[in-house]
Amino acid sequence: MYRTAKQIHNLIQEANHIILVPHKDPDGDALGSLTAFKQYLTRINKPHTAYCATEIPENFKDLRHVQDINSDETVWQNNNFDLVIVFDSGDLCHAGIDGYVAGLSKKISVINIDHHFTNEQYGHLNMVSPNGSSTAEVVYNFFKYNDIKIDEVMATSLLAGLITDTDFYTNSATSLSSLQITSKLISYGGNLKLIKEIVFKNKTIDVLKLWGAVLSRLKKHETLDVIYTYMTQSDLEKYNIPESVSDGISNFMNNLNDGGICLLFKELPDNKIKGSFRTTNDNFDVSLIAKELGGGGHKKAAGFTIDGPLKKAAQRVFTTIQTYKK
Ligand SMILES: [Mn+2]
Numbered sequence: 165m166y167r168t169a170k171q172i173h174n175l176i177q178e179a180n181h182i183i184l185v186p187h188k189d190p191d192g193d194a195l196g197s198l199t200a201f202k203q204y205l206t207r208i209n210k211p212h213t214a215y216c217a218t219e220i221p222e223n224f225k226d227l228r229h230v231q232d233i234n235s236d237e238t239v240w241q242n243n244n245f246d247l248v249i250v251f252d253s254g255d256l257c258h259a260g261i262d263g264y265v266a267g268l269s270k271k272i273s274v275i276n277i278d279h280h281f282t283n284e285q286y287g288h289l290n291m292v293s294p295n296g297s298s299t300a301e302v303v304y305n306f307f308k309y310n311d312i313k314i315d316e317v318m319a320t321s322l323l324a325g326l327i328t329d330t331d332f333y334t335n336s337a338t339s340l341s342s343l344q345i346t347s348k349l350i351s352y353g354g355n356l357k358l359i360k361e362i363v364f365k366n367k368t369i370d371v372l373k374l375w376g377a378v379l380s381r382l383k384k385h386e387t388l389d390v391i392y393t394y395m396t397q398s399d400l401e402k403y404n405i406p407e408s409v410s411d412g413i414s415n416f417m418n419n420l421n422d423g424g425i426c427l428l429f430k431e432l433p434d435n436k437i438k439g440s441f442r443t444t445n446d447n448f449d450v451s452l453i454a455k456e457l458g459g460g461g462h463k464k465a466a467g468f469t470i471d472g473p474l475k476k477a478a479q480r481v482f483t484t485i486q487t488y489k490k
Pocket of ligand 1: 193194252279298299329
């Protein structure tokens with residue numbers, strides 16, 4: 165990991181123009197890691213652009229540099245750029261840039277900075293630590309290995325990643341190193357209060373009403389020991405809420421003291437169904453089930469997207485869990 169961090173540092177020094185990319189529908193870890201990096205590149209006067217394939221959730225706009233991330237795909241025609249750094253994405257498709265990268269006629273390098281267990285090692289350089297709590301932890305190590313000073317802006321951004329992925333130090337990603345790094349980041353001036361407000365205290369009355377509707381449909385699949393529910397497009401329309409804002413529900417379901425696996429189905433506009441697994445049970449590695457369904461993630465939190473409609477998708481997922489359990 166130390167050697168990779170050094171190699172990445174060299175590539176950055178040599179690069180003319182760098183494109184930074186988080187995964188689609190980015191969360192606090194993807195955005196925190198990217199903006200910490202953006203602060204570093206700004207400080208060393210390295211030309212760069214931050215690109216996201218989808219819109220950024222509204223609540224992150226107060227995090228420094230988030231407003232400078234754009235979805236303008238013409239960045240991929242910029243003749244000068246020669247390096248892409250992808251954050252918190254197990255594959256290029258999840259980052260929404262597989263098509264752009266495959267279509268480039270010139271030679272560029274891709275750097276993959278991540279912590280997903282299912283990461284496909286798609287980069288020319290891969291700084292991936294499957295045991296890391298967050299991509300923010302990997303970025304923190306990148307800065308440390310290269311003796312890069314972590315300023316207040318970087319510390320605050322990295323806290324956003326750690327707090328998001330450990331669900332405020334409650335889920336199984338919470339580790340000794342995540343807590344040690346957090347205390348370091350606070351000592352560097354990281355603004356924990358701001359991050360708490362950005363990541364958690366961000367729910368409107370309508371969002372909580374939507375949660376209520378979704379949670380009122382909770383069911384238990386007795387044979388599989390799966391607790392599940394679903395959210396439809398008409399739910400989102402009714403409460404006038406973008407899909408990305410509904411993200412916390414699956415984490416909240418993890419508070420249940422019942423069931424082996426929690427599962428949330430979300431209907432997408434294109435008749436696809438997005439599923440999110442959560443578990444706190446040591447007997448399950450939900451990333452393996454998600455992978456089987458074409459998705460990926462972590463042992464205790466993973467997701468996938470498959471064809472709808474809902475009923476058909478649910479059937480397929482239950483069959484897959486059944487096979488996994490055998
Ligand atoms: Mn992450």
